[in-house]
Amino acid sequence: MGAFPDISTSIGDYVDSFVSFIDTTFEGFFDFIYLVASRTINGIDDFLMFLPWWLFIVLIFLLGWYFKTVVAGVLYSVFIFLIGTFGLWEDMMTTIAIILTAVIICLIIGIPIGVWMAFSSRFSLVTRPILDAMQTMPSFVYLIPAIFFFGLGNVSAIFATLIYALPPVIRLTELAIREVDQEVIESAQSFGSSRWQMLRKIQLPQALPTIMAGVNQTTMMALAMVVIASMVGASGLGEQVLVSINRIDIALGFEAGISIVFLAVIIDRITNGVANKFQKHRGVS
């Protein structure tokens, strides 16, 4: 018969006890992280809600104008205004706060790892499969340990988002640093630069456009994760989508969904615009 013989390895159980072990052993550590993350999210959220609604729209317009075109600026502010008319203003702000927090942490962790990978082929070799796993594992799976460590709420959402959105910025940082023109490196060396001067004054600035492309991808993935993360109690637009599914509320589902699309377009175009600004003058070898 075609049935698989009765051999079982219960790796899942081991992972389970491993996660429990970590949870109890590093409880203080997780509490600390929880505190920092929730403070950051709430701080950003409070700040965004503190801004008068029209000022926020003007800010979006200015960003669109500076990094893209006037038309883009107008379009983006209309999008934001529409989200407001759906009655989702506060949810949008929470979503932006979660994304911003996740992206900031991603950069703080991701860029140094990427730089290290660029300098050490061995470290790169070890890290790469882990990054592959992080990206291909169904993102729902991350929600389970997230609840374990941080309970329900926005911090769990950030944790899950981090794991999912971290790889692009790491990969592109590594790629960017490795791709800096050899002659540029040699010329910086020939002037007697130290390793740190080389990294800070030459490699990172030269790599910045590509790193920004990584930031753009990371941001978009964080946004995609927002809806999924609402299953572990993240508030914001994702929560509204979840509610609409439970209630089979097409109207709310559409409004919350289209709001996420609007947000995605705005964030993508603006971070893209930032990357292009950096790209200017960096075309020559």
Add this chain to the structure above:
Amino acid sequence: MTTKIKLEHVSKIFGPKPKSVIPMIKQGMSKDEILAETDHTVGVYDASLDIKQGEVFVIMGLSGSGKSTLIRCFNLLNKPTDGSIYIDDEDIVKYNSSQLKKVRQEKIAMVFQHFGLFSHRTILSNVEYGLEIRNVPKEERREIAMKNIEIVGLKGYEDKYPDELSGGMQQRVGLARALANDPDILLMDEPFSALDPLIRREMQLELLDIQERLQKTIVFITHDVNEAFKIGDRVAVMKDGQVVQVGTPEEIIESPANDYISEFIKDIDRSKVFQAENVMIKPNALVSLKDGLNVAIKEMEENGISSVFVVDRQRHLQGIVTIDDAIKGKKEKKSLEDVLSTDVTVVQKDEYVNDLIPKALESKYPLAVINEEEKVIGFILRVHVLAGLAANDVNESDEYHA
């Protein structure tokens, strides 16, 4: 002249275990055999050079001959696998990293084939870079950078970015950046190869001009023979990672060490390498004014020549007299002074053959060659100019009768 840089048996091998290959080369295995057998690439093998203070030393070779690998040994961008490199009598191969940094910051600067400019920095801050990493105060480094931007003729472009400049201008930035460090030694890795011919010629002249003012020791890499012979005081020719000949351009052209070099210099524009001194004939006979017509005629008959230069006691040129004029003058009882023709074209001994061609064509007499003290040291006929362009050994030509 004192020795500035001395290379002793420098080898550079690329691969996982470079040292292990050295004995194999010593046994006489070729570059290709070593690559096939051990997967190591021989970049440079056993290069010994002696570069003098203030000279322009050119390393010439085809691509793959190891010249770029070699020049990168001078500032240890490539650390030699074997051998020593002395700069001012100190072996820099033995330096630790902080000593090396100091040498790179203070003594050696490099100019790259594709410029190696920092595209995220303005021209000014590109030129400032070397000073910046030495922690020179901002005001001072700005001043030095501006001065060097002016030297290379880019004043007014300091706030532009490299991508806003043409190739020639970008390489000027590369040059200014290297000069800003005020190095003793300037390494130039095919600096003009990426430029189009017109700009290249202009840059070559400008480099010579700058060199005249600043008197650096320049190591210059090129694959272009004409460029090498134009700007090099001395030239080293490389082939398959080895230095095959070192010498002045004239030495190399006159006695190429092997067929490879002969082939290499085949299409050199000799008229721009050879000078009057190289093609002239030393006169067997010179006549002094007070010697008179009879002596002049006798000298010409004995030497089988048809004209002779007339000089004073200091060998300063007075004129020329031909055999016909002399015989005619003798019949008419004239003096040497009466038949003397002063319509002689005089050339300096270091004038290039290229510049002699029109003069030789216009003059009806031989060209008189003089030295710095204006003494006559030789003469040139049209045929010598031609011979200088074609033959290997100018002096073998027998036809020096006018």
